[in-house]
Amino acid sequence: MSEDKGFELRFCNSASCALAVVNTEELLPKLEKILENANLGAFYQSLGLKGKKRRCFRVAVAACPNACTQVHIADYGTIGQAVPALEGDCNTCGVCVDVCEEEAITLFEDRFPMINFEYCINCGACIRACPQDALKAESLGYKILVGGKLGRHPMLAKEVFALVSAEKAAEILDKTISFYQKHCKSGERLRVIIEKLGWDTYLAAIS
Ligand code: SF4
Numbered sequence: 001m002s003e004d005k006g007f008e009l010r011f012c013n014s015a016s017c018a019l020a021v022v023n024t025e026e027l028l029p030k031l032e033k034i035l036e037n038a039n040l041g042a043f044y045q046s047l048g049l050k051g052k053k054r055r056c057f058r059v060a061v062a063a064c065p066n067a068c069t070q071v072h073i074a075d076y077g078t079i080g081q082a083v084p085a086l087e088g089d090c091n092t093c094g095v096c097v098d099v100c101e102e103e104a105i106t107l108f109e110d111r112f113p114m115i116n117f118e119y120c121i122n123c124g125a126c127i128r129a130c131p132q133d134a135l136k137a138e139s140l141g142y143k144i145l146v147g148g149k150l151g152r153h154p155m156l157a158k159e160v161f162a163l164v165s166a167e168k169a170a171e172i173l174d175k176t177i178s179f180y181q182k183h184c185k186s187g188e189r190l191r192v193i194i195e196k197l198g199w200d201t202y203l204a205a206i207s
């Protein structure tokens, strides 16, 4: 918690979590550097918010889609993603079918697993469970969500990118904070600004 710095960075420890699908130690220093350089504490002070509740830009990092760091109520959040693919010999044991909580896998003609990516949330559980090591992560990265908030008018964050690298995730945070500091005039949350200016305006600013 760094409220005196004008931001909060919540994150899970991917090194000690069996469910983690990405190593967040690669991403965290990049986000921390951007947040420190943004001088958000001084920025909020410069708005002259005396007498009002102190403001805080909230960032949350989760190493898997269980999102235990409450990414959906953060101004900016990342969720680790592991996109599964069959890359080895399958013995049709059906373990992946049983372990998938999203019911995204079926055994095609009892010969090999088929993944329905409309249901798959890239949690990596099937990859971990496959006894043949036949399922691999075809891609690893982060989903990016923006604009979550609680308070008097709570709103869940919206997905703005489905899968990006750690470098890109950091770049999006940097551009998001620049957008925020340009348009925040009275300590309002990022989502309030985006709703006022329009999502297209925000997306153009971070592209
Ligand atoms: S990654 Fe998760 S949601 Fe997707 S198919 Fe595997 S177990 Fe199911």
Ligand code: SF4
Pocket: 086, 089, 090, 091, 092, 093, 094, 095, 096, 097, 113, 129, 130, 131, 132, 133, 134, 135
């Ligand atoms: S768990 Fe592995 S070996 Fe078993 S059906 Fe799924 S992909 Fe095939």
